Amino acid sequence: ILNVEQSPQSLHVQEGDSTNFTCSFPSSNFYALHWYRWETAKSPEALFVMTLNGDEKKKGRISATLNTKEGYSYLYIKGSQPEDSATYLCAFSSNAGKSTFGDGTTLTVKP
């Protein structure tokens, strides 16, 4: 079983705050790292997939970075809005063909 850890487990911020969370994964046998957004009562939806060390992805106010050598990825949200409230999952894919999800970071943005 691959160890994928996300921190913090939960986060409460005020509207307009910027925030970030971390996904840690094994630094060996890396193939890809995915970020998903999971709103309450809905299904997870893909945000980013990153495959190269140093990759940076951006979608609107959300961005992500990847460090495969040290085994971590950051997800940043700039100027959080209430509609950003969700659980953010990362998933590590190894080159052995296995994928493992972290337990997620639950973000609550207060108006």
Added chain:
Amino acid sequence: NAGVTQTPKFRVLKTGQSMTLLCAQDMNHEYMYWYRQDPGMGLRLIHYSVGEGTTAKGEVPDGYNVSRLKKQNFLLGLESAAPSQTSVYFCASSYFGHHNEQFFGPGTRLTVL
């Protein structure tokens, strides 16, 4: 396109009963997955399939069986349900390979009494 659909949406079973959850996708994806999601935990992989006629065990396969007779369908079976199998079950599919993004169904909430 409907994407990934799951039936049923909700189900209550008594201990020892059996049932089958159906997952269907219309995106011509090769890979399909079954996950369970429990409170405070992420998604744990039960079984997956890399193509029609193939299945493989995931992280928590005990107590479940699967079949992929048609490319578009992936069935999850519980032969003798136990309270520990109370969970929300998500099906997902991806075009080809674990490195591709997965598209998820809406989930099935199963309660075993």
